[in-house]
Amino acid sequence: MLITSGILGLPSWQDFQPFLVTGLSLGGVYALSGVGMVVLYRATGVLNLAFGAVGAMGALIAWSLINHSGWNEWLAYAVCVLFGGVLTLVYGMVFGPALAKRDPLVKATATLGLTLILLGVMDLLWTSSGGASRSITLPTDNNTFMVSGIQVELTNVIAIALGLVIAVATSAFLRYTKLGTAMRAMANDREITATLGVPVRRVEAAAWFGCGLLSGIAGVLLADLVALDATTLTFLVISSLAATLIAQLRSISITFVAALVVGTVDALITPINSITNYRDLTPFVLAAAALLVLNRKRVISISREGI
Amino acid sequence: MFHHVPRVRLGLSIVAALGLLFVAGCGSSKSSSSTSSSSAPAASSSTTSSTASSASASSGTSSCGPKPGTAATGTPITLGAINTKEPGTDFTDIENMEGAYFACVNANGGVNGHPISLTKLTEATQPAQIAADASKLTQTDHVDGVSGSSSILECTINHSYWEKNHYYVIAAGIAPECYSTPNYADVNMGPRYSSDGAEQYVLTLHPSKIVFDQSNVPGTGYIAAGPAALAANAHVPITQLTENVPINDADSVALKEVDDAGPNGAVVLNFTPPEALVILQAAQKLGLENRVKAWACSTPCNTDFLATSLGSKWDGKFFVNAELADPDATNTPTMNLYRAILKQYGSDVSGGIGAFSEMGFTMGEIAQHALESITGPYTTASVNAAFKAIKNYNTGMLCQLWTFGDYPLHIANNEDYTVTPDNGKMVLKQGCTLISAVDPQIAQYRAAAGTAPLAPGQPSGS
Numbered sequence: 001m002l003i004t005s006g007i008l009g010l011p012s013w014q015d016f017q018p019f020l021v022t023g024l025s026l027g028g029v030y031a032l033s034g035v036g037m038v039v040l041y042r043a044t045g046v047l048n049l050a051f052g053a054v055g056a057m058g059a060l061i062a063w064s065l066i067n068h069s070g071w072n073e074w075l076a077y078a079v080c081v082l083f084g085g086v087l088t089l090v091y092g093m094v095f096g097p098a099l100a101k102r103d104p105l106v107k108a109t110a111t112l113g114l115t116l117i118l119l120g121v122m123d124l125l126w127t128s129s130g131g132a133s134r135s136i137t138l139p140t141d142n143n144t145f146m147v148s149g150i151q152v153e154l155t156n157v158i159a160i161a162l163g164l165v166i167a168v169a170t171s172a173f174l175r176y177t178k179l180g181t182a183m184r185a186m187a188n189d190r191e192i193t194a195t196l197g198v199p200v201r202r203v204e205a206a207a208w209f210g211c212g213l214l215s216g217i218a219g220v221l222l223a224d225l226v227a228l229d230a231t232t233l234t235f236l237v238i239s240s241l242a243a244t245l246i247a248q249l250r251s252i253s254i255t256f257v258a259a260l261v262v263g264t265v266d267a268l269i270t271p272i273n274s275i276t277n278y279r280d281l282t283p284f285v286l287a288a289a290a291l292l293v294l295n296r297k298r299v300i301s302i303s304r305e306g307i
Numbered sequence: 308m309f310h311h312v313p314r315v316r317l318g319l320s321i322v323a324a325l326g327l328l329f330v331a332g333c334g335s336s337k338s339s340s341s342t343s344s345s346s347a348p349a350a351s352s353s354t355t356s357s358t359a360s361s362a363s364a365s366s367g368t369s370s371c372g373p374k375p376g377t378a379a380t381g382t383p384i385t386l387g388a389i390n391t392k393e394p395g396t397d398f399t400d401i402e403n404m405e406g407a408y409f410a411c412v413n414a415n416g417g418v419n420g421h422p423i424s425l426t427k428l429t430e431a432t433q434p435a436q437i438a439a440d441a442s443k444l445t446q447t448d449h450v451d452g453v454s455g456s457s458s459i460l461e462c463t464i465n466h467s468y469w470e471k472n473h474y475y476v477i478a479a480g481i482a483p484e485c486y487s488t489p490n491y492a493d494v495n496m497g498p499r500y501s502s503d504g505a506e507q508y509v510l511t512l513h514p515s516k517i518v519f520d521q522s523n524v525p526g527t528g529y530i531a532a533g534p535a536a537l538a539a540n541a542h543v544p545i546t547q548l549t550e551n552v553p554i555n556d557a558d559s560v561a562l563k564e565v566d567d568a569g570p571n572g573a574v575v576l577n578f579t580p581p582e583a584l585v586i587l588q589a590a591q592k593l594g595l596e597n598r599v600k601a602w603a604c605s606t607p608c609n610t611d612f613l614a615t616s617l618g619s620k621w622d623g624k625f626f627v628n629a630e631l632a633d634p635d636a637t638n639t640p641t642m643n644l645y646r647a648i649l650k651q652y653g654s655d656v657s658g659g660i661g662a663f664s665e666m667g668f669t670m671g672e673i674a675q676h677a678l679e680s681i682t683g684p685y686t687t688a689s690v691n692a693a694f695k696a697i698k699n700y701n702t703g704m705l706c707q708l709w710t711f712g713d714y715p716l717h718i719a720n721n722e723d724y725t726v727t728p729d730n731g732k733m734v735l736k737q738g739c740t741l742i743s744a745v746d747p748q749i750a751q752y753r754a755a756a757g758t759a760p761l762a763p764g765q766p767s768g769s
Contacts, residue, residue: 015566018593022558127397127657133581135588135616144594150562151594225558227585232553239555270559271566277523280551 011271017148019267025156026239027263029221031163033240034247034255035170036214041249042174042187043207044096047108048088052237053118054212055219056230058083060126062220063134063228073139081216088212089205096204100190115234122230136223159221166214167256174252179206239263242283246290262286367647370640371408371675372415379417383424384678384685387444388455389437389465392429398457400658401479402427404667405455407652408675418678421685426450430458437464445472451690454674455667457481462491474687475694475711477673479666483529486748492697492717494669494705495630495662496742498526500749501605502577503533503742504628504723509573509603510541516572518564522582523549530577533746540745554582557589565595573601576608583608587617587625596620606630606723609662614728621728626736629724631665631704632765635732639764641672641703669704676700699760706739707759718752722761724768738766 033051040048058080065076091114099107126134143154174180182203185193194200218240222233243259262283269279369375386409388402406425413422426448428440437460444450453469454477462478462485469476469490478485480493486500496504498521506517519534521527531547538545546567550560564574564586576583583604590596602625609629617625634642645668649656656664677693678685699708706722725737739761744750761767 011566018562019559022556022562022593026556026558133579133584133612133616135584141592146594151592153592226555227553227557227581229553229581229585232555235553236555266556267559270556270563276563277549277551279556 014148015271016268018150019270020264021147021150021152021156023264023267024260025152025159025225025263026267027260028160028163029218029225030236030240030243030263031256031259032159032166032214032221033218033237034243034259035163035166035252036211036218037240037244038247038249038252038255039170039174039183040207040211041244043183044092044100044186044204045104045107045190046092046096046099046111047104047241047244047249048111048211048215049108049237049241050088050091050111050114050118051211051215051218051240053115053122053230053234054084054087055080055215055217055222056233057087057118057122057219058216059136059219059223059228059233060122060134060230063136063223064126066136067134077138077220080220081213084214084216084219085209085212088215089209092208093201093205096208097201119230119234126230134228136220136228138220138224141224155221155224159225162217162221163256163259167252171252179203183207239266239283242287245287248294258286258290368411368644368651369415370644371411371648372413372417374416376414377416379413379420379422381417381419381421382685384418384421384690385424385426385448385450386452386454386674386690387426387428387448387450388453389428389430389440389444389458389461390456391432391458391461393431396432396459398479398663399427399429400656400661400663401457401667401670402455403655404649404653404664405671405674406667407648407656408668408671410652411648412671412675418675419681421678423675423678425455427455430461432459434460434464437461438468441465441468445474451685451687452674452694453477454694455479455670457663457666462488466490473691475691477670477694477711479663479670483526486718487716489713489715489717492711492719494666494673494702494709494720495606496718496720496723498577498605499530499533500718500721500742500746501628501630501723502530502575503537503746503749504725504740505577505603505605505626506534506537506575507740507743508626508628508725508737509575509601510537510543512573512601514543514568514571514573514600516568517543517545517575518548518568518572519545519575519577520548520550520560520564520586521577522552522579524552533748534575536746537743540743550578550582552578552582554585557585558593561586561590561593561595565590565598568599570598570600572599573603574599576602576604578604579607580610580613584613584616587613587621591617591620596624601626603627606662609726609733611635611732614733615731617728619728619730622730623727625728627726627733629726629733630720631662631669633724633726633733633735634660634665636735639703645704665704669702672702673697673700673709701762703762703764706762706765708762710756710759712756714752714755716748716752716755718749719759721749721752722759724766735766738768740768 037048037051040046061083062076062080065071066073099110138155140154144151174184182198222236239262242262243255246258247254266279266282270276390398390402392399409423409425430437430440453474457479459481462482466484466488476491478491478493479495480497485491485493486497517538527549568574604627606628608627677697681689681693695711697711699710702709705720709719721742722739726733727736742749744753
C-alpha cells in the first residue's frame with residue numbers, strides 16, 4: 001500500500017479518511033433521491049429528471065419563507081417537502097396519462113421539459129444578479145462531533161441514516177403492502193394490472209406523490225450539505241441517476257449501495273492530484289461502465305438462447 | 308410498454324443526454340464560463356434608458372448634473388453597453404446602474420444641455436451573439452461611444468472590432484483582453500490582479516505555503532500567472548488548484564485546500580460569491596477555518612452577505628481584496644450621491660448596494676466627465692477621443708486617480724483595499740496598496756503609463 005502510494009503519488013489512508021466521511025453523507029442523499037426515482041419508474045415507467053429541479057425550487061421557497069416571511073424553519077422545510085409532493089403529483093396527473101403509452105425516453109424527455117421550465121422560473125424569482133447568493137443552515141448543523149480529524153454534523157448522519165431508512169422502508173412497502181404490490185404489478189404489465197381491477201391512476205398518483213416528497217426532502221438536505229443554488233441542485237440528480245441506472249432501475253438495495261459508492265468515489269478522488277479535476281465524471285463513468293457490463297451479459301444470454 | 312424497451316439502451320441514452328445537458332448547464336452557470344452552448348435563449352435583448360427622465364431631481368441627486376432640476380432637452384449623446392445575462396450569471400446591474408446615473412444626469416441639465424442615451428444589450432456568452440451586439444451598437448444604434456460593458460467574453464470577441472473602428476471602451480473587465488489590449492480601460496482590476504492583491508496581503512503574514520484555488524474556466528492560466536509570480540518572488544511554494552463550477556462537493560474541496568496548505572499555509576480563493584460561500588461554509592462546517600494560517604479571496608467575496616453568512620469565526624482570519632470603496636464605511640459626497648441615485652433611479656438594479664452597482668456608477672461618472680470636456684459636436688470621433696484622453700480623474704470610488712490614455716494595455720485600477728469580516732460586515736483591514744509589480748503585466752503597464760497618484764481622501768495602506 002505504501003509502495004503503491006509512493007509510486008502513484010496517492011495520499012495516505014489517513015488523508016483519505018475525512019473524504020470518506022464527506023462522501024458517505026452525500027451518498028446517503030443520493031441514495032434517498034435514487035430510491036424515489038426507482039419507485040416512480042417501477043410504477044409509471046417515468047424516469048423523473050425533474051427530481052433535482054423540484055427539490056431545488058422547494059428549498060428556495062423554504063429559504064424565502066424563512067428569510068423574507070419570518071416563518072418557523074421546520075414549517076418552511078415542511079412546505080418545501082409538500083411542494084415537491086404536490087408539484088410532482090400535479091405533473092404526473094396532468095401529463096402521466098398522455099404519456100403512459102409512449103417510449104420511456106419520451107417520458108424522460110418530458111420531465112426534462114419540466115426541469116427547464118423550473119430552472120427558468122428559479123432564475124427569474126431567485127436571481128443571481130449582483131452576485132446574490134443564499135444558504136440554508138439546518139438546526140442539526142449545530143450538533144457536531146469529530147471523526148478522522150474533521151467535524152461531522154448531525155445533518156451528515158441524518159443524510160446517511162435517512163437514505164438507509166428510506167431504502168429499507170420502501171423495500172418493505174413494495175413487498176408487504178397492497179399498494180406496493182400493485183406498484184410491482186404495474187411494473188410488470190400496466191394493462192394486465194388494470195384489467196385485474198387495480199386502480200392504476202391512483203397507484204400512479206401515490207408513486208408521483210411519494211417521489212415528489214422525496215425530492216423535497218433531498219432538496220432541503222442538499223441545500224444544506226452542498227449549496228442553495230438552482231443549477232447545482234438541479235444537476236445533482238445526475239449522481240442519483242447514475243445509481244438508479246447501475247441498479248437497472250429495479251433494485252432498491254442496489255440503488256442504495258450504488259449511490260453510496262458514487263458519493264464516496266467522487267470524494268475519494270479529490271485528494272488525488274492527477275485525476276482530481278475529472279472527479280465530476282464519476283457518476284457518468286460508473287453508470288456507463290455498469291451498463292456496458294450488464295449489456296454484455298445480456299448479449300451473451302441471448303446468444304445462448306439462439307444456440 | 309416501457310418495460311419492453313431494454314433498460315440498458317434507455318440508460319445509455321439518458322447518460323449521454325444528461326452528460327450533454329450537464330455540460331450545457333455548467334456552461335450557462337456561475338462565474339466565468341466557456342463558450343459552450345447554453346439552454347438560455349440566444350436572442351439578445353436591448354433596452355434604452357430614458358434620455359430625459361421624468362423623475363424630478365431631489366436634493367440628494369441634484370449634484371449629478373450642472374443644472375439641478377432642469378431636464379436636458381438637446382440632441383441625445385448615444386452610448387452603448389454589453390453585459391452578460393444568462394442563467395446563473397447576470398452582470399446587468401452594472402449597465403442598469405450606469406443607466407440610472409445617466410437618468411440622474413439627464414434630469415439635472417445633462418451634459419452641456421444634451422441628455423445621454425444608453426443602449427443596453429445583453430448576451431449569453433455566445434461569440435456570434437456578442438459580435439452581433441457590437442455591430443448592432445455601431446451600425447444600427449449608431450452609438451457615439453461604449454461605456455458600461457461587463458461580459459465574460461466580450462473583450463475576447465470584440466476587442467479587434469473596437470480597435471478597427473476606433474472605439475475606446477470603458478468597461479468592468481473579466482477576460483484577459485480587457486486588460487491586455489489598447490482599446491479597453493476598466494474601472495475594476497479583474498480576477499488576476501485582484502487575486503494578486505489577496506495573495507499579496509496574506510504573504511505579509513508569512514505563510515509557509517500558498518494554495519490558490521479558482522474556477523476551472525477558460526483563462527485560468529492567465530489568472531494563475533499573477534499569484535504564481537508573487538509567490539515565487541516571496542520564495543513561498545504555491546499549489547494551483549481549479550474546481551469545476553458549480554461546485555457540488557464543497558466539503559471535499561475545502562478539505563483538499565486545507566490539506567495542501569498545511570497548518571502554516573494560506574488558502575487564496577478566486578470564485579464568485581456563491582461558490583466562495585459554499586467552500587467557506589463547508590470549511591466552517593468541518594471545523595477547518597483554523598487549520599490554516601489565513602484565508603483570502605479576490606474581490607467577489609467582498610459582500611456583507613458573505614460576512615453575515617460566515618459568522619464571527621472568520622473575523623480576522625479571512626481577508627478579501629476590495630477594488631472599490633466600502634459603501635457602508637464611506638461617507639463622502641460621491642458615496643452619498645451613489646446611494647441617492649440608486650434609491651431614486653435604480654429600480655432595475657436588483658442587487659442594490661454592492662460592487663456591481665458601484666462599478667456602473669463609476670463608469671457613468673467617468674463617461675460624464677469625458678463628455679463634458681467636448682466643446683464641439685458629439686460624434687463617434689469626438690466622444691472616443693474624449694474617452695481616450697481621460698487622465699487622473701478622481702472617481703471618489705477608487706484608490707487611484709483614473710486614466711484611460713493611449714497605451715498598449717490598460718490596468719487603470721491597480722491599487723486596492725483589503726477588507727475582513729467583522730460582526731457580519733466587511734471592514735477595512737488595509738488601506739490602498741499598490742498591486743505588486745512582481746506581476747509582469749503590472750510591471751509592463753506601469754512602465755507604459757506610470758503609477759497613478761493616490762486619490763485625495765483615500766486611506767493609504769503603507
